[in-house]
Amino acid sequence: MTDQRFDVRFDAGQADARWQAAWDEARCFEADSASPKPKSYVLEMFPYPSGRIHIGHVRNYTMGDVLARYKAMRGFEVLHPMGWDAFGMPAENAAMEKGVHPAGWTYENIATMKRQLKQLGFALDWSREIATCDPAYYGHEQALFLDLYAAGLVYRRESAVNWDPVDQTVLANEQVVDGRGWRSGALVEKRKLNQWFLKITQFAEDLLAGLGTLDGWPDKVRTMQENWIGKSQGLQFAFDLSNGEIVEVYTTRPDTIFGASFVAVAPDHPLAQGVAASNCEAAHFIAQCKQGGTTAAELETAEKLGFDTGIGARHPFTGEYLPVYIANFVLMEYGTGAIMAVPGHDQRDFDFATKYGLPIVRVIAAEPSAADAPLTEAEAGDGVCVNSGFLDGMAVAEAKVEVIRRTEADGCGAGKTVWRLRDWGVSRQRYWGTPIPFIHCENCGVVPVPKDQLPVVLPEDVDFSVPGNPLERHATWKHVDCPQCGAAARRETDTLDTFVNSSWYFLRFASQPADKPFDMAEVAQWLPVEQYIGGIEHAILHLLYARFWTRALAHVGAVDVKEPFASLFTQGMVTHETYSRKDGPREIYFTPGEVDRSGTGATLKSDGQPVQIGKVIKMSKSKKNVVDPEDIIADYGADAVRWFMLSDSPPERDLPWSEAGIEGCGRFVQRLWRLFGQFDGSATGDNTALARKTHQTVAAVATDIEALSFNKAVARIYELTSATEKAAPSATRNEAIRTILLLVSPMMPHLAEEGWDALGEGGLVAEAAWPEVDPAMLVEDEVTVAVQHMGKLRDTLTVAKGLPKDQLEALALASERVQRSMDGAEVRKVIVVPDRLVNIVT
RNA sequence: GCCCCUGUGGCGGAAUUGGUAGACGCGCUCGACUCAAAAUCGAGUUUCUUUGAAGUGCCGGUUCGAGUCCGGCCAGGGGUACCA
Numbered sequence: 001m002t003d004q005r006f007d008v009r010f011d012a013g014q015a016d017a018r019w020q021a022a023w024d025e026a027r028c029f030e031a032d033s034a035s036p037k038p039k040s041y042v043l044e045m046f047p048y049p050s051g052r053i054h055i056g057h058v059r060n061y062t063m064g065d066v067l068a069r070y071k072a073m074r075g076f077e078v079l080h081p082m083g084w085d086a087f088g089m090p091a092e093n094a095a096m097e098k099g100v101h102p103a104g105w106t107y108e109n110i111a112t113m114k115r116q117l118k119q120l121g122f123a124l125d126w127s128r129e130i131a132t133c134d135p136a137y138y139g140h141e142q143a144l145f146l147d148l149y150a151a152g153l154v155y156r157r158e159s160a161v162n163w164d165p166v167d168q169t170v171l172a173n174e175q176v177v178d179g180r181g182w183r184s185g186a187l188v189e190k191r192k193l194n195q196w197f198l199k200i201t202q203f204a205e206d207l208l209a210g211l212g213t214l215d216g217w218p219d220k221v222r223t224m225q226e227n228w229i230g231k232s233q234g235l236q237f238a239f240d241l242s243n244g245e246i247v248e249v250y251t252t253r254p255d256t257i258f259g260a261s262f263v264a265v266a267p268d269h270p271l272a273q274g275v276a277a278s279n280c281e282a283a284h285f286i287a288q289c290k291q292g293g294t295t296a297a298e299l300e301t302a303e304k305l306g307f308d309t310g311i312g313a314r315h316p317f318t319g320e321y322l323p324v325y326i327a328n329f330v331l332m333e334y335g336t337g338a339i340m341a342v343p344g345h346d347q348r349d350f351d352f353a354t355k356y357g358l359p360i361v362r363v364i365a366a367e368p369s370a371a372d373a374p375l376t377e378a379e380a381g382d383g384v385c386v387n388s389g390f391l392d393g394m395a396v397a398e399a400k401v402e403v404i405r406r407t408e409a410d411g412c413g414a415g416k417t418v419w420r421l422r423d424w425g426v427s428r429q430r431y432w433g434t435p436i437p438f439i440h441c442e443n444c445g446v447v448p449v450p451k452d453q454l455p456v457v458l459p460e461d462v463d464f465s466v467p468g469n470p471l472e473r474h475a476t477w478k479h480v481d482c483p484q485c486g487a488a489a490r491r492e493t494d495t496l497d498t499f500v501n502s503s504w505y506f507l508r509f510a511s512q513p514a515d516k517p518f519d520m521a522e523v524a525q526w527l528p529v530e531q532y533i534g535g536i537e538h539a540i541l542h543l544l545y546a547r548f549w550t551r552a553l554a555h556v557g558a559v560d561v562k563e564p565f566a567s568l569f570t571q572g573m574v575t576h577e578t579y580s581r582k583d584g585p586r587e588i589y590f591t592p593g594e595v596d597r598s599g600t601g602a603t604l605k606s607d608g609q610p611v612q613i614g615k616v617i618k619m620s621k622s623k624k625n626v627v628d629p630e631d632i633i634a635d636y637g638a639d640a641v642r643w644f645m646l647s648d649s650p651p652e653r654d655l656p657w658s659e660a661g662i663e664g665c666g667r668f669v670q671r672l673w674r675l676f677g678q679f680d681g682s683a684t685g686d687n688t689a690l691a692r693k694t695h696q697t698v699a700a701v702a703t704d705i706e707a708l709s710f711n712k713a714v715a716r717i718y719e720l721t722s723a724t725e726k727a728a729p730s731a732t733r734n735e736a737i738r739t740i741l742l743l744v745s746p747m748m749p750h751l752a753e754e755g756w757d758a759l760g761e762g763g764l765v766a767e768a769a770w771p772e773v774d775p776a777m778l779v780e781d782e783v784t785v786a787v788q789h790m791g792k793l794r795d796t797l798t799v800a801k802g803l804p805k806d807q808l809e810a811l812a813l814a815s816e817r818v819q820r821s822m823d824g825a826e827v828r829k830v831i832v833v834p835d836r837l838v839n840i841v842t
Numbered sequence: 843g844c845c846c847c848u849g850u851g852g853c854g855g856a857a858u859u860g861g862u863a864g865a866c867g868c869g870c871u872c873g874a875c876u877c878a879a880a881a882u883c884g885a886g887u888u889u890c891u892u893u894g895a896a897g898u899g900c901c902g903g904u905u906c907g908a909g910u911c912c913g914g915c916c917a918g919g920g921g922u923a924c925c926a
Contacts, residue, residue: 009881048925050926085926088925089924089925172924173922173924173925174924175924176924220847221846224846224847227844227845227846228923294923295922295923296843296922296923300844300922301843302843347843348843422923425924427924428924430924498924498925498926499923499924499926535920536846536847537920537921537925538926539921540845540922541922541926572848572919572920573919573920615918616918616919617920618919620926621925621926647854647855647866647867648853648855648867648868649855650854650855650856652847653848653854654848654919655854656854658853658868660853660854660869661867661868663868664867664868664869665868667881668867674882711854711855711856711866711867712866714867715866717866718866719865719866722866784862786861788861788862788907790907791905791908796862828906829906833861836858836861836862837861837862839861839906840906841906
């Protein structure tokens with residue numbers, strides 16, 4: 001007697017609501033830290049509450065959800081939490097554009113997005129929800145920041161920001177478009193401010209070494225972080241200057257020292273500043289270097305400019321005097337802020353030397369005889385030293401050692417390890433972030449806010465009608481008494497980089513006492529995160545900062561974890577075309593929903609006029625190329641959307657969004673529903689082939705889910721579904737149907753619950769166990785072997801598995817098609833790969 | 843500029859990691875059912891000059907054998923320290 005529900009189509013709308021309520025009521029996704037079961041912490045990168053969930057979120061959270069539900073079926077106590085990376089610029093932009101308060105805007109977005117996530121039926125522990133803009137979260141962050149300060153990991157120094165001279169405000173790199181402020185259109189300048197820094201460089205060696213232990217991370221991410229940290233062994237030495245001073249330079253290529261044809265210092269180097277004090281041309285040049293933004297891409301691609309100071313630098317080995325330039329491509333942050341320039345073997349130096357007519361000397365050649373081969377571009381490759389005095393004939397590596405040895409012996413320099421990694425600047429001159437808990441006192445200097453006065457809470461009455469930091473302008477907020485001497489003092493008005501918020505949220509998810517950031521012992525129950533899933537765009541910054549912050553907390557004894565994420569999976573981005581129009585210096589973007597794309601071009605629905613079709617790039621709030629999943633949930637149900645996210649595209653690859661395909665997923669939901677309805681309790685008898693297929697599929701899908709290869713798991717399930725549909729009723733077929741239901745339950749949980757219930761299984765499928773596999777059923781007894789002649793396929797043979805080589809060879813040679821292809825030629829060689837192929841070489 | 847990645851039918855992709863290229867899905871075509879449509883079911887679907895040949899972005903190399911390994915290019919994407 002089958003359930004009457006199977007007489008009609010599966011009603012996703014009804015089932016989604018019903019089972020979401022049932023899971024809530026059973027509280028089956030709330031993680032129990034005290035559970036005796038083995039623990040599994042599955043985490044997806046928490047979203048910025050930008051307004052509404054987009055397809056990229058759905059993809060990310062569906063993957064994590066399948067893994068979390070699968071892990072639960074395998075007997076783990078699963079922690080699968082969700083929260084909100086709720087501080088950030090878009091809230092302030094909304095405040096400026098729409099006059100809404102950042103807090104109100106953010107919390108409304110959170111409410112909307114939480115509702116949308118719930119519609120997707122994710123197995124999330126909402127009891128642990130976090131919003132980083134909640135003082136209950138950021139207050140603990142302020143306490144941790146003070147702990148790091150006490151441990152000497154926090155300091156202040158000057159650093160450059162993008163300055164908009166018209167709006168009188170600091171701009172994010174994203175807000176600088178073609179060197180101009182995005183609102184004012186003014187040319188952006190570099191301006192120095194006193195800012196807060198975290199000593200990430202103190203952990204550089206350990207962060208680098210730690211990469212070697214992260215077996216569960218993609219190699220590409222480890223490589224990117226390794227390059228970012230950028231350990232290099234080089235030489236730091238001093239040039240004696242013609243004005244009696246010295247200048248320290250750092251080079252990673254001491255082997256090329258004889259090719260040095262000038263010395264260059266950064267515009268903000270003390271030497272440059274000294275020259276500028278008495279030379280207005282130099283001062284003018286330095287001022288010119290201040291133009292433009294602060295990004296590496298901008299600095300590297302800008303035209304190389306220099307100013308000859310007239311000072312000479314004495315080469316330590318030749319005694320020759322090299323000109324000293326102030327150059328815009330030398331960075332004060334790296335090494336000593338001064339370089340010896342070797343045009344022959346560094347492209348930046350080559351470009352500069354060409355422009356200013358400086359000598360370009362070859363000092364490295366493929367072989368000694370090529371010493372005078374002309375250079376048309378810088379050659380950075382390996383070779384032997386030429387035109388290099390005592391280094392001539394030495395290999396690059398050997399010469400590096402020799403130059404460092406001589407320099408050290410002469411006492412004018414030493415070998416030195418230098419890191420590309422710079423300390424983490426965490427100051428932001430913005431309102432919507434964690435207030436940095438310090439007070440500036442004229443008597444006492446920089447004073448930490450006492451912990452019993454935390455949290456330092458953001459004022460609510462702020463004005464966004466003028467640009468700049470509202471905290472700075474607030475009438476009363478920054479005026480406080482010094483906690484040490486009681487005198488009138490001033491609060492720090494910078495807030496923390498939002499990457500600080502996301503550097504420890506995974507700890508707060510694991511343990512959230514009211515009186516402290518987290519409990520160390522409870523954190524130890526769950527950490528490290530077993531599987532972390534998020535976008536590849538976070539490969540360096542977020543992931544490196546989180547690794548650093550965890551180490552810093554371990555350094556102050558707050559946690560006993562070193563690496564926070566045991567395994568990392570970087571999903572590809574969901575991409576879409578952009579649509580825009582120029583409006584003066586600003587580019588105005590439109591959402592796909594606002595655009596009619598039916599013709600060859602694209603027009604705006606509201607006015608029928610054309611819009612520019614931009615590149616296919618990652619979906620982002622600022623480019624508005626986002627698609628709203630809620631409509632397709634309404635049309636097809638949560639399960640079809642989830643299934644679609646998992647099908648087809650390999651999860652690590654980018655997914656260009658298209659509407660096509662979702663309908664097919666909707667059809668498959670119905671197809672499964674019909675199949676469940678064919679469960680026939682009265683059927684008897686076995687079907688060995690189907691039983692084998694079933695067990696093989698269970699094993700393969702488990703492997704695929706554990707590897708997060710959901711697209712492959714989906715293909716396997718399609719195959720088993722087809723085979724089961726075609727089979728005649730039998731006990732085996734019933735078992736196959738029941739198995740399919742369990743296999744799809746992490747992916748299509750609503751459909752699975754409805755089917756489980758209709759089949760009278762009892763309890764929730766969310767709490768059911770993964771089907772057992774009989775290893776004996778995985779082995780096939782026949783295999784198909786390819787037969788090739790000269791590497792080209794000529795025939796296939798179906799033979800018993802494990803057939804010996806000589807028999808395979810004989811069968812292959814006997815093949816009529818092979819004989820025809822060989823056309824009587826003599827067999828020179830036969831390659832036999834058992835169970836796979838035979839290749840005959842003539 | 844620099845670092846990392848990707849490139850296979852009309853489309854998304856698979857290929858036991860050097861061994862039958864195109865599994866599975868989408869789309870499309872034809873057929874069945876229907877008064878008709880939807881839904882469903884079945885067959886087909888890389889290309890071509892089709893006893894066969896070519897084919898995995900392009901050019902070359904290694905190998906009995908290359909989508910897979912090596913060298914050189916091209917195109918697209920991500921990051922580039924204040925987007926998150």
